[in-house]
Amino acid sequence: MAEVVIVPSAAEGGSIPAAAIAALVTAKPDAVLGLATGSTPLTTWQALAGRGLDLSRVRGFALDEYVGLPAGHPESYRSVITREVVEPLGLTPALVRVPGDDGLPLEGAGDRYESDIHAAGGIDLQILGIGRTGHIGFNEPGSSLASLTRVKTLTEQTRIDNARFFDSVDDVPVHCITQGLGTILRARHLVLLAFGAGKAAAIAAALEGPVSASTPGSVVQLHPRVTVVVDEDAAADLAHADYYRYAWANRLDWER
Numbered sequence: 001m002a003e004v005v006i007v008p009s010a011a012e013g014g015s016i017p018a019a020a021i022a023a024l025v026t027a028k029p030d031a032v033l034g035l036a037t038g039s040t041p042l043t044t045w046q047a048l049a050g051r052g053l054d055l056s057r058v059r060g061f062a063l064d065e066y067v068g069l070p071a072g073h074p075e076s077y078r079s080v081i082t083r084e085v086v087e088p089l090g091l092t093p094a095l096v097r098v099p100g101d102d103g104l105p106l107e108g109a110g111d112r113y114e115s116d117i118h119a120a121g122g123i124d125l126q127i128l129g130i131g132r133t134g135h136i137g138f139n140e141p142g143s144s145l146a147s148l149t150r151v152k153t154l155t156e157q158t159r160i161d162n163a164r165f166f167d168s169v170d171d172v173p174v175h176c177i178t179q180g181l182g183t184i185l186r187a188r189h190l191v192l193l194a195f196g197a198g199k200a201a202a203i204a205a206a207l208e209g210p211v212s213a214s215t216p217g218s219v220v221q222l223h224p225r226v227t228v229v230v231d232e233d234a235a236a237d238l239a240h241a242d243y244y245r246y247a248w249a250n251r252l253d254w255e256r
């Protein structure tokens with residue numbers, strides 16, 4: 001059972017993952033974080049920056065990256081992570097990896113990324129957003145529940161959703177390289193975030209629907225340690241919302 005926290009707003013939602021990351025890094029200064037891009041984690045990065053923690057030894061592995069954008073493209077996830085996470089939080093650029101960034105051929109990049117995560121000791125805490133298609137990372141519907149990092153083809157829906165970051169949908173790459181659902185399941189703690197009404201259906205399907213490759217986010221139901229942070233709008237379709245609120249209000253002292 002995942003721990004589901006329903007918060008009034010995205011702004012307040014950021015404090016929960018920030019506190020989890022702060023506790024982790026205080027105990028383990030060279031912790032390994034799984035980093036997500038997208039608008040959803042922005043309040044987490046802001047809340048974390050506000051804590052003034054030394055994150056210079058933290059190692060990071062991004063979830064995913066587009067394939068085919070020129071190096072330094074402002075919408076490459078490498079650029080986004082540098083701008084939104086590495087620089088404001090004071091991470092060390094050389095300690096933050098993005099899939100396919102090792103300068104070697106794309107073929108085999110997924111296996112090499114898996115080896116690099118393994119060599120780092122595995123991901124301690126993975127931040128996740130969810131797409132409207134139910135994807136996590138760029139694992140679109142149909143992704144194997146056991147998949148590892150590999151090259152994928154984006155759905156038209158995801159390309160349309162992400163066209164806002166480009167001049168037109170034609171400029172959105174067709175391919176990506178993403179950690180797999182199996183990769184995500186290997187992280188020790190998953191923190192799934194979703195804010196806004198546009199995420200309500202995807203969140204309900206992921207948390208309360210059947211575990212299925214058709215709903216990639218549903219893979220979180222197979223993980224022993226998941227924290228889900230949603231605002232009221234994203235929680236709107238959850239059948240057990242009252243129970244989640246009750247469980248959170250009654251959490252034990254040592255869980256706080």
Ligand SMILES: N[C@@H]1[C@@H](O)[C@H](O)[C@@H](COP(=O)(O)O)O[C@@H]1O
Pocket residue numbers: 036037038039040041063064128129130131132136137138158162
């Ligand atoms: N590859 C990313 C995902 O990792 C992200 O979770 C999703 C949601 O984005 P947002 O948080 O902006 O809604 O979009 C992208 O497609």
